[in-house]
Amino acid sequence: MNERALSFGSVAAAYERYRPGYPDELVDAVLDYAQGPRDSRRPPVRTALEIGAGTGKATRAFAARGVAVTATEPDAAMLAELRRQVPAASFQSTFEELPVGPTYDLVFAAAALHWTDPAGRWERVAALLNPRGTFASFGGPLQLADPTIEQAVRSVTRRYLDSDDIPSPDGTPSDSPMQWPGTELLRSPLFTDVRQSTIERRVTMSDHEYVAHLSTISAYLQLPEPARLQVLAEVLQVLPLEVTMNADLTLHLARRSA
16 A cells, blocks of 8 residues: 555545545446346345445445445544444455455445555455455546536646546556456456446536545645645636536446356
8 A cells, every 4th residue: 555545544524525425326236237137046245345445435335225344444534434424344454454264245446446456456356255256346537527627727737736647557548448447357367247337427516615525636635735725726716616527437347257
C-alpha cells in the first residue's frame, strides 16, 4: 500500500458525505450474475468479503439485500467512519494481509482494487472464494458533463496537477474494449466467464459539494495543504451554482474456475 492509497483517512467524514453511493442496478447485476437464473441451481449469495471498503458505500448496498458482508479497510479513520454508518462485520487489514481460511460466495472491491499489490493478487482472491464463487470489481471517475465547465476547471487544475485520474494498473489504453481488471482476469487460469458492463449514472451537485468531493480525491490529498486549498478555491470560482456529473460505473465480473 502506497502513501496515496492511505491518504483518505484525513477526510473520512467528507468522503462519507460527498462521495456518491451505489445504485440498486449495480447490486442487481452482481447478484444476478452470481446466482444465475432460477433454474441454474446456483445457491444464493449469502456471504461476501469486501476489499478496501472505505466508509461502507458499497457495504451497505449489499448488506441491504441480506448478504452478510465482512468489510475490510486498511485505514483506521475510514474504518471508524464505516462502523458509524454500517452495522456489518469489519476489521482493519490490507488486502495483502487478509487471512486466507474463511471463504465467501462473493469477493468484491468498490473503486479500491487498483490499490492492491499485483503480486499474487488473483491467487489470493481465488483462495478467498468458495468453489465457483464470484468476484466483482466496480467503479469509475466522476466527470463534469458540460465540456465548457470541464475545460474551465481543467485550466485551473493543470497548474497544480498533471491529472487527478488513476492510470490503468496494467497499462490498458482507455479506448480498449476490455478494461482493467478484466484484462488481467482474462489472462488468469483461476477465473472464467469474465464480463464487463457499464451502468449509467448521473449525479447533480452544488458547486460547493463538487469542490468538497474533489477534496476527497487522492491526487488533491497529495498536494501540500496551501496548494490544495488554493486550487479548490480557484475551482469554486469558475463553477456555476450547480453541476451535473457523468458518473458511469464500469463493472467487471468473473467466476472462480472449477
